[in-house]
Amino acid sequence: MARVKHESRWYPLEAEESVLDGLLRQGVAVPNACRAGACQSCLMRALSGDVPEAARAGLKDTLRTQGYFLACVCRPVTGAELEVAGADALRVPARIESMSLLSPSVLRVRLTTDASFDYRAGQYVSLLRADGLARSYSLASLPREGLLELHVRLVPGGAMSGWLVREARVGDAMAVQGPAGSCFYVPGRPEQPxxxxxxxxxxxxxxxxxxxxxxxxxxxxxxxxxxxxxxxxxxxxxxxxxxxxxxxxxxxxxxxxxxxxxxxxxxxxxxxxxxxxxxxxxxxxxxxxxxxxxxxxxxxxxxxxxxxxxxxxxxxxxxxxxxxxxxxx
Amino acid sequence: MSTAAQEKSVYEQIGGEPAMAAAVDVFYRKVLSDDRISHFFEDVDMERQSAKQKAFLTMVTGGPSNYTGKDMRAGHAPLVKRGLNDVHFDAVVEHLRATLEELNVPAPLVERVLAIAGGARADVLNR
Known part of the structure; x- marks a missing residue:
């Protein structure tokens, strides 16, 4: 059995259980969305102990060296002890600046961030509500535009999209985490189709x-x-x-x-x-x-x-x- | 240490890593287009599949490789269970030859590579 320490309490993991599943099962709130190692919403930081390499696949070197890993695909070996913390340090406070429907099923959400937020056009971020609910969205904006623009698909029964379209108000405080992803334009070969x-x-x-x-x-x-x-x-x-x-x-x-x-x-x-x-x-x-x-x-x-x-x-x-x-x- | 041309690996003679990077796209496209064997090469993660094939090309051209016969056996055992046999092995060798010829590798070097590849048959097919 492996165990995980979070905010001075130990949580046992079942065999083959991920850190994310183990913590959620025992009542610890950890933001998450895809649960497949892709969206990076469940980033956590290891304070001590060994993180399996698979839980760091796709992370930038700057995140790796600080001990960050993806909790949803982190399955520590039997007997391992891991001390973890949330990724609050990576979150940037943001406010909803405007919302408008681009089509009956797509909501444009524009956000302002308190601190500057570096990204490349085409990357994605995790959007977090105050209670920790997280979803991953691509950025449609350009860095020079200042505002972050997301296109939120209105999913029937969707927790985040439903809340945004029905309850959220301009000015509401949220947070963004990221950016992630390698889908962006790199200058060079300007003649290439x-x-x-x-x-x-x-x-x-x-x-x-x-x-x-x-x-x-x-x-x-x-x-x-x-x-x-x-x-x-x-x-x-x-x-x-x-x-x-x-x-x-x-x-x-x-x-x-x-x-x-x-x-x-x-x-x-x-x-x-x-x-x-x-x-x-x-x-x-x-x-x-x-x-x-x-x-x-x-x-x-x-x-x-x-x-x-x-x-x-x-x-x-x-x-x-x-x-x-x-x-x- | 001698650097006589015949002692250099094919890998070195055809240009090392950049040559492998060019060859892997051609080779991967060929195996993925061949209905006899494409199902063994389907992978949601095309980058990973491409990396595996680059390692294979590097090995059979005598480049830096850590593959052992044991690795070959273990790596292909699940495929043998799915029916991997001589027909598939021959098809891969055929695409390997076509890839090297397309990249203008001289015939004697192609034969050397195919000899190394052929030598892996027993390990790949787990017998």
């Missing part, structure tokens, strides 16, 4: 990346494909058409599975991409949104000639329900 594709709120990071690349003076063609089931699932279409009108190299291609029109293509996203970019050899690509779609698109693009090092994928994972589910998804 760029391909960005996403479904639903997978548009959020892409909206940041496209504008970041354009502002960095990218000269090669930039293709943005946004997919949804129906036209109601598309949003920011006017803004993106305007952006395309102002930048000759930028092409915006919305697509839906049903209900296409003169302006919106109908069909599967990969078919739409293949029609516009039949030979993506030498492209750089970003894929964000529904995880099955992102993974299948990545494979297709790789097989059609894109190099793996030029393929950036951010598969959105739904938050996993808690043991005593609070209706989150």
């Amino acid at each position: 760029l391909l960005l594709a996403g479904t639903g709120t997978g548009l959020a990071p892409l909206y940041g990346i496209v504008r970041d690349a354009l502002e960095a003076g990218h000269t090669g063609p930039i293709w943005l494909f946004h997919g949804a089931r129906t036209p109601e699932g598309l949003y920011l279409a006017d803004e993106l058409r305007e952006l395309a009108a102002r930048n000759v190299g930028f092409h915006y291609r919305p697509g839906v599975l049903t209900g296409g029109s003169r302006d919106v293509a109908e069909g599967a996203l990969d078919v739409l991409i293949r029609a516009e970019c039949p030979k993506p050899v030498g492209y750089r690509a970003w894929l964000c949104g529904d995880s099955d779609l992102v993974l299948s698109l990545r494979k297709k693009l790789f097989l059609s000639g894109l190099s793996l090092k030029d393929l950036h994928a951010d598969a959105f994972l739904p938050s996993a329900p808690r043991v005593e589910a609070v209706g989150a998804r």
Whole structure:
């Protein structure tokens, strides 16, 4: 049996139990969302004891050297003793600056932070409510804009999205933790064609990346494909058409599975991409949104000639329900 | 220490790590497109799968590698349970040859690499 010390109390872990599950089971509140080692909402810091390497996969070196790890995938070996603390030091207080619906199912939330918050357009953060409820969202804003912009998908029964759309008020205090993720534009090779594709709120990071690349003076063609089931699932279409009108190299291609029109293509996203970019050899690509779609698109693009090092994928994972589910998804 | 050309590994002669990085995309694409064997190479984590294949290419070209016959056996045992056999092994060797030829590796070096790969057959197939 391994055990974990948190705020001067010891908590035993069952065999194969993660630090997160063990602490939640015994009543310790730890922010968490995906519970799959991806969103980084459950970051904790080890004060003493050995953390398995798997619990530090994907963390920046600056976090690793300070002892941070992901509690949801941290399964200490039998007999191990680990003393842990929360990641409060990484949280930046934030306030809701504005909220507006971008579509019937997407809420734009803008936040101001008390301290400066460094990030790259396209990365993601954990948004924390005062009681510790956490969800992971991509940033749609650019660092120079000051405000952090999130596109929150309204999930039926969703704990965070439901609270935001029904109860939260402008001025409410929250916190953000992060940023994380490697889906962002790196200046260099300005003539390289760029391909960005996403479904639903997978548009959020892409909206940041496209504008970041354009502002960095990218000269090669930039293709943005946004997919949804129906036209109601598309949003920011006017803004993106305007952006395309102002930048000759930028092409915006919305697509839906049903209900296409003169302006919106109908069909599967990969078919739409293949029609516009039949030979993506030498492209750089970003894929964000529904995880099955992102993974299948990545494979297709790789097989059609894109190099793996030029393929950036951010598969959105739904938050996993808690043991005593609070209706989150 | 002698640095005669014939004593240099194929790995060194074709350009070391950068050559492996270029070869792995070509090789991975080939095995993933081959219906006979693609199911052995499907992995949600394509980066991890690519890293494994780069290690494989590095080993068969005589580059720095810590693989032992025991590792090969243990690593492939689950695949053998799923039906990995000579047909699949031959298909991988075929793609290895095509990859090296596509990258213009001279024929004698290709044969040396294929000989090393062929020598791993018993360990890979766990017999």
